[in-house]
Amino acid sequence: MTEIAIKITVNGRPQEAVVEPRLTLADFLRENCRLTGTHLACEHGVCGACTVLVDGAAVRSCLMFAVQAADREVTTVEGIAAPDGTLSPVQAAFRDCHGLQCGFCTPGFIMSLTALLRDNPDPTDEDIRVGLSGNLCRCTGYQGILAAARQAAPGPAEA
Amino acid sequence: MTGVATMRRPRSLSEAIDTLAASPGADLLAGGTDLVPALRTGARPVREMISLRRIVELRARGAAGDWLTIGACATYADLAGWSLAPGLAATARSVGSPQIRNTGTVGGALGTASPRGDLLTFLVAADAGVVVTGPVGQRQLGIGRFLADRHGPDELVTAVKLARPCGPQTYLKIGARQTASIPVASCALVVDRVRRLVRCAIGGVASRPVRALAAEDHVAETADWSTGALPPDAAHRFGELVAEAVTTAPDVAGDDVYAPAAYRSHAAGVLARRAAARCLAGARGADARRP
Numbered sequence: 001m002t003e004i005a006i007k008i009t010v011n012g013r014p015q016e017a018v019v020e021p022r023l024t025l026a027d028f029l030r031e032n033c034r035l036t037g038t039h040l041a042c043e044h045g046v047c048g049a050c051t052v053l054v055d056g057a058a059v060r061s062c063l064m065f066a067v068q069a070a071d072r073e074v075t076t077v078e079g080i081a082a083p084d085g086t087l088s089p090v091q092a093a094f095r096d097c098h099g100l101q102c103g104f105c106t107p108g109f110i111m112s113l114t115a116l117l118r119d120n121p122d123p124t125d126e127d128i129r130v131g132l133s134g135n136l137c138r139c140t141g142y143q144g145i146l147a148a149a150r151q152a153a154p155g156p157a158e159a
Numbered sequence: 160m161t162g163v164a165t166m167r168r169p170r171s172l173s174e175a176i177d178t179l180a181a182s183p184g185a186d187l188l189a190g191g192t193d194l195v196p197a198l199r200t201g202a203r204p205v206r207e208m209i210s211l212r213r214i215v216e217l218r219a220r221g222a223a224g225d226w227l228t229i230g231a232c233a234t235y236a237d238l239a240g241w242s243l244a245p246g247l248a249a250t251a252r253s254v255g256s257p258q259i260r261n262t263g264t265v266g267g268a269l270g271t272a273s274p275r276g277d278l279l280t281f282l283v284a285a286d287a288g289v290v291v292t293g294p295v296g297q298r299q300l301g302i303g304r305f306l307a308d309r310h311g312p313d314e315l316v317t318a319v320k321l322a323r324p325c326g327p328q329t330y331l332k333i334g335a336r337q338t339a340s341i342p343v344a345s346c347a348l349v350v351d352r353v354r355r356l357v358r359c360a361i362g363g364v365a366s367r368p369v370r371a372l373a374a375e376d377h378v379a380e381t382a383d384w385s386t387g388a389l390p391p392d393a394a395h396r397f398g399e400l401v402a403e404a405v406t407t408a409p410d411v412a413g414d415d416v417y418a419p420a421a422y423r424s425h426a427a428g429v430l431a432r433r434a435a436a437r438c439l440a441g442a443r444g445a446d447a448r449r450p
Contacts, residue, residue, distance in 0.1 A: 002164065002166075004166065021164075021165060021166035021208065022198075024195075043199060044195075044196040044199055044200070045192060045195070045196055045258075045259065048256065048258060051258055054261075057236070057261040058257050058258050058261060059258050059261050059262050060258045060259070060262075062195070063191050063192055063195045063196070063262065064191055064195070065166070065188075065191065065195075065210075067166055067168065067210070068188075068191070068210055068212050070168075112257065112258070115257070116257070131257060133256050133257075134255065134256020134257055134258045134259065135256075
């Protein structure tokens with residue numbers, strides 16, 4: 001087993017480690033960085049619970065090896081709220097609109113929706129459904145999540 | 160995850176080719192959207208991996224003369240808004256979820272060559288060229304030849320070449336979670352109004368995408384090429400001929416967990432008719448459900 005030295009910026013903080021090539025980014029975040037907000041459910045790219053942002057793009061951290069994220073910036077659900085703990089607009093909307101019940105899938109939804117609204121601040125319901133199609137929720141029936149997305153959307157950019 | 164003893168991460172194409180030559184049998188890793196699940200289930204015993212993610216030159220895409228060239232490590236997200244290649248862009252938008260589109264690559268789709276692969280089906284309809292590069296240089300294969308012969312163990316797919324579109328193109332599919340699922344059946348239709356022909360490929364129905372040649376000829380002969388319109392009865396016949404092509408394709412898929420074979424051929428015909436309605440004006444009346 002040839003281990004590889006990597007440095008990944010996680011939520012703005014450089015994290016250095018020597019890892020096995022087979023270590024996934026999800027396991028790196030949870031085990032090495034102790035950031036257990038990133039959840040693992042299906043572990044083969046179906047459920048979206050492990051979604052994180054790599055250089056701003058939403059990806060499934062269970063399908064990526066930690067060494068592939070070397071020298072890149074990773075944002076997890078722990079990096080979404082303000083430093084003083086104030087919830088982000090997406091997080092606050094999930095609380096306000098009952099966008100979660102058991103909460104297991106929620107970190108993945110928060111990350112997917114954060115990326116979606118950054119790229120499209122005024123999405124239609126169809127845009128939201130398509131944008132969140134890679135995340136599964138077994139509790140809510142999605143209506144609360146849709147409502148949260150509508151509340152969190154900044155709306156059309158001011159001219 | 161078992162296996163995977165080493166991973167090499169070349170920074171240039173020439174370094175990747177040297178690395179591949181030094182470790183024959185190593186698996187190539189791009190987005191990982193196919194390889195990592197296969198590793199998890201043990202479907203592919205992998206000892207050595209070569210990660211292509213750091214090779215910037217493989218992500219380039221461009222247009223020169225009549226050709227579009229797409230680097231093998233371009234992601235679906237890179238292609239989803241490409242105005243020069245509307246059919247390719249529509250196909251890219253239909254793949255997986257945003258998370259998958261942000262990592263999955265063109266070269267990965269060809270390396271995996273899943274018979275249900277969305278991109279593969281479009282590339283067959285587009286009659287794409289596949290550029291492979293090895294120690295002795297690069298060579299270009301037609302997509303059909305590539306799927307039959309693949310590439311040598313010391314070569315890797317470095318680019319895909321497409322003719323600049325000369326007419327409408329579309330890609331339609333049926334699957335349990337629409338984009339997020341692999342399709343039960345899919346249809347790519349490419350119209351070439353200059354050469355007055357269409358090419359149609361059906362995915363998900365056999366061990367590789369099926370070209371519906373008789374159906375293509377039928378459209379070429381019955382379309383009004385001055386307007387690009389197809390009479391409704393000709394569009395209907397096009398759908399029937401596509402369904403027939405699926406039923407008679409070599410190594411057609413039988414009934415499986417996704418769908419019965421009869422459903423697949425029926426769905427292929429319906430998708431083809433819809434695709435014709437999108438791409439060939441006048442064919443719209445043939446499909447009342449999608450005016």
